[in-house]
Amino acid sequence: xxxxxxxxxxxxxxxxxxxxxxxxxxxxxxxxxxxxxxxxxxxxxxxxxxxxxxxxxxxxxxxxxxxxxxxxxxxxxxxxxxxxxxxxxxxxxxxxxxxxxxxxxxxxxxxxxxxxxxxxxxxxxxxxxxxxxxxxxxxxxxxxxxxxxxxxxxxxxxxxxxxxxxxxxxxxxxxxxxxxxxxxxxxxxxxxxxxxxxxxxxxxxxxxxxxxxxxxxxxxxxxxxxxxxxxxxxxxxxxxxxxxxxxxxxxxxxxxxxxxxxxxxxxxxxxxxxxxxxxxxxxxxxxxxxxxxxxxxxxxxxxxxxxxxxxxxxxxxxxx
Amino acid sequence: xxxxxxxxxxxxxxxxxxxxxxxxxxxxxxxxxxxxxxxxxxxxxxxxxxxxxxxxxxxxxxxxxxxxxxxxxxxxxxxxxxxxxxxxxxxxxxxxxxxxxxxxxxxxxxxxxxxxxxxxxxxxxxxxxxxxxxxxxxxxxxxxxxxxxxxxxxxxxxxxxxxxxxxxxxxxxxxxxxxxxxxxxxxxxxxxxxxxxxxxxxxxxxxxxxxxxxxxxxxxxxxxxxxxxxxxxxxxxxxxxxxxxxxxxxxxxxxxxxxxxxxxxxxxxxxxxxxxxxxxxxxxxxxxxxxxxxxxxxxxxxxxxxxxxxxxxxxxxxxx
Numbered sequence: 001x002x003x004x005x006x007x008x009x010x011x012x013x014x015x016x017x018x019x020x021x022x023x024x025x026x027x028x029x030x031x032x033x034x035x036x037x038x039x040x041x042x043x044x045x046x047x048x049x050x051x052x053x054x055x056x057x058x059x060x061x062x063x064x065x066x067x068x069x070x071x072x073x074x075x076x077x078x079x080x081x082x083x084x085x086x087x088x089x090x091x092x093x094x095x096x097x098x099x100x101x102x103x104x105x106x107x108x109x110x111x112x113x114x115x116x117x118x119x120x121x122x123x124x125x126x127x128x129x130x131x132x133x134x135x136x137x138x139x140x141x142x143x144x145x146x147x148x149x150x151x152x153x154x155x156x157x158x159x160x161x162x163x164x165x166x167x168x169x170x171x172x173x174x175x176x177x178x179x180x181x182x183x184x185x186x187x188x189x190x191x192x193x194x195x196x197x198x199x200x201x202x203x204x205x206x207x208x209x210x211x212x213x214x215x216x217x218x219x220x221x222x223x224x225x226x227x228x229x230x231x232x233x234x235x236x237x238x239x240x241x242x243x244x245x246x247x248x249x250x251x252x253x254x255x256x257x258x259x260x261x262x263x264x265x266x267x268x269x270x271x272x273x274x275x276x277x278x279x280x281x282x283x284x285x286x287x288x289x290x291x292x293x294x295x296x297x298x299x300x301x302x303x304x305x306x307x308x309x310x311x312x313x314x315x316x317x318x319x320x
Numbered sequence: 321x322x323x324x325x326x327x328x329x330x331x332x333x334x335x336x337x338x339x340x341x342x343x344x345x346x347x348x349x350x351x352x353x354x355x356x357x358x359x360x361x362x363x364x365x366x367x368x369x370x371x372x373x374x375x376x377x378x379x380x381x382x383x384x385x386x387x388x389x390x391x392x393x394x395x396x397x398x399x400x401x402x403x404x405x406x407x408x409x410x411x412x413x414x415x416x417x418x419x420x421x422x423x424x425x426x427x428x429x430x431x432x433x434x435x436x437x438x439x440x441x442x443x444x445x446x447x448x449x450x451x452x453x454x455x456x457x458x459x460x461x462x463x464x465x466x467x468x469x470x471x472x473x474x475x476x477x478x479x480x481x482x483x484x485x486x487x488x489x490x491x492x493x494x495x496x497x498x499x500x501x502x503x504x505x506x507x508x509x510x511x512x513x514x515x516x517x518x519x520x521x522x523x524x525x526x527x528x529x530x531x532x533x534x535x536x537x538x539x540x541x542x543x544x545x546x547x548x549x550x551x552x553x554x555x556x557x558x559x560x561x562x563x564x565x566x567x568x569x570x571x572x573x574x575x576x577x578x579x580x581x582x583x584x585x586x587x588x589x590x591x592x593x594x595x596x597x598x599x600x601x602x603x604x605x606x607x608x609x610x611x612x613x614x615x616x617x618x619x620x621x622x623x624x625x626x627x628x629x630x631x632x633x634x635x636x637x638x639x640x
Contacts, residue, residue, distance in 0.1 A: 003351040008429075008431035008432075009428040009429055009430055009431055010431060010432055012428070024428050025426045025427070025428075025522060026424075026426045026427065026428065026520075027428045027429075028350050028351075028352065028360060029350065029351035029352060030348050030349065030350060030351060030360075031323040031348075031349035031350060031351040032348065032349060040348060040350075040360060042426070104346075106345045106346045106362070107345070107346065108329040108332070108344050108345075108346065108347045109328075109329055109347075110329055111328035111329055111330055112328075112330055200346075202345060
C-alpha cells in the first residue's frame with residue numbers, strides 16, 4: 001500500500017502532453033495497490049488514475065488487461081477505461097515503468113454489503129460475463145489447480161505454524177478438489193477477484209468494477225464461486241449469510257444463465273475459490289515480516305469458508 | 321507514506337453526517353504524510369482531505385494547528401481550511417484517532433522551481449507572516465536550538481558512519497550557531513517547513529500552502545532561512561542558485577519588510593536551518609531500517625548547504 005515509483009510535476013506534465021486531457025490541476029499518490037504505484041490526477045478535462053506497473057507485474061501481460069478493460073468499457077460496463085494517447089496507444093512508459101492513464105470512476109467500496117447491494121454485484125458479474133462473450137483475449141489462470149499445488153508446496157511444513165491442522169486441511173482439499181475438478185463446464189474470461197474492495201458503489205448501484213489484474217480464462221462458474229466466497233460471509237468467514245447468497249445468484253441470473261451443471265459444481269468450485277485465497281494469504285503470511293507496513297490478511301478466514309463449503313449442498317450455497 | 325488507520329465506507333458515511341458536506345462519491349487513501357493517515361474524499365458538495373492523526377502526533381497540539389490554518393484561511397491565504405461540523409467543531413475522533421476533515425486545495429508541487437515560481441513563494445511567505453500578526457496562538461519550536469542539541473546527542477558516535485567528518489561538522493556548527501544565535505530579532509508564528517512539497521502551484525501561482533505541523537513561534541527571519549535552504553539550491557544542495565535567492569527575497573519584500581538586522585543574521589539563521597534538516601534526516605537515516613518502505617532523505621544534502629552558508633555573506637545569500 002504505497003507509491004513505489006515517484007513521479008514529479010515536471011514528469012507528469014510532460015507525460016500528459018501525449019494525451020488530449022488538458023493540464024494537471026492536482027496530483028496525489030494513492031495508498032492502494034500492493035503491486036503497483038497509483039496516482040490520482042485531476043486535469044482541466046477530467047479525473048484519472050495514473051498507474052505505474054512495478055517489477056512484480058509481468059509487463060507482457062499488460063496488453064491483455066488493457067484490451068479487456070477497454071472491451072468492457074466499450075460494452076458499457078462501469079470499468080475504468082485505459083486512455084489512449086493521440087496515436088491510439090494506451091500502454092506507455094514513464095520513469096522506466098510501464099504506465100497507463102486510466103479513467104477515474106466514482107464510488108466507494110462497501111465493507112458490510114446488504115442483500116440489495118449483493119444482488120447488484122451478482123447482476124454486474126452477469127453483465128461482465130455477457131460482455132466478454134465476444135472478447136478474444138486468452139490468459140491462463142496462474143492461480144488455478146497447478147498454481148494451488150505450487151503454492152501449497154511453497155508453504156509445505158510451515159502451515160501448521162499458522163494454525164495446527166492447516167497443513168492437513170490443505171493437503172486433503174487439494175487432493176479432493178483435483179479429483180472432483182469439473183472439465184465439462186463453459187469457460188470464459190473471468191474477473192477472478194471480485195471482492196468488495198474491487199467493486200465501487202453509490203446509492204446501492206455498482207459504479208465501478210476495478211482491478212482486473214487477476215482476470216484470466218477459466219471455468220465461468222468459478223467466477224461466481226469466488227464472488228460468492230467474497231460477498232456472502234460475515235465475521236471473517238465465520239457466518240454464512242444465506243440472504244446475500246440468494247441475492248447474488250438471483251442478480252446474476254437476472255442477466256446471465258447459470259446451468260444446472262454449473263449449480264451442481266458450485267460446492268467444488270467454492271471450495272477451490274476458498275483454497276486459492278487461503279493459499280495466497282498463507283504464502284503472504286509466511287513470507288511477510290510481521291513488522292512490515294503491509295496489512296497481512298488472515299488465511300484462516302478462508303479456512304473457515306472451506307469448512308463451510310465442504311459440508312454444503314448446492315441448495316445451501318444458493319441460499320435456499 | 322501509507323495509510324495506517326483504515327476507515328471503511330460505513331464509518332466514513334457515518335462520520336460525514338456530522339457535517340453539511342453531502343454524501344461520499346469517492347474515497348481513496350493517499351500515500352502522503354509520514355506521520356498521519358490521509359484520505360481523499362469527494363462528496364456531493366465538494367472535495368476534502370480526511371486526516372487521521374497517528375500515535376506519533378501529540379494530540380494536545382492539534383488545536384493549535386487547526387486554529388492557525390483556520391486563521392490563515394480566514395485571512396484569505398490559500399491554506400486548506402479545517403471544516404467545522406454543524407456544532408462548530410473541527411477536531412473530531414474517528415476509529416479511535418483524532419481526525420479532521422479539511423478543504424481540498426488544487427495544485428501540484430513544483431520539483432524544479434524557476435525564478436518566477438520562487439518569487440511567488442517568497443511573496444506567499446510574506447503574506448503568511450503578515451496574516452499571523454494578529455494570531456494569538458503560541459507554540460515553542462521543538463526543533464530549535466535545544467532540539468538540535470538533543471538530536472545531535474541521539475546521533476552521537478554514529479554520524480561518521482553516514483560520512484566521515486559529519487560528527488565534527490555537527491559539533492562545530494552546533495557550538496558556533498548557539499554562540500551567534502540572535503536574541504534581538506522579531507518573533508512570529510512561522511511555517512518552519514516551507515519546502516517545495518508543501519507548496520501547491522498552478523500556472524506559476526501559489527494555490528496551496530500545506531502541512532503546518534511544524535508551525536511554531538520563533539524568529540520570523542528563520543522562516544525565510546528555512547525557505548531559502550529549501551528553494552535555492554540545485555543538485556541536492558550542491559549548487560546555489562542566486563537568481564532564485566534574489567527572487568525569493570524580492571517576492572518576500574514585495575509583501576513584508578525584512579530589516580537590516582534580519583538580513584545581517586541570515587548567515588547564522590541559514591546555517592541553523594541547514595543543521596536542523598541535517599539532524600532530523602540523520603536521525604531518521606540512522607533509525608530507519610534500509611529495507612523499510614520509506615524513502616530515507618539524504619542528510620548530506622544539508623551538510624552541503626551548511627558548508628555553503630558557512631562561507632557566505634548576507635549579500636551572497638540575497639543572491640546579489
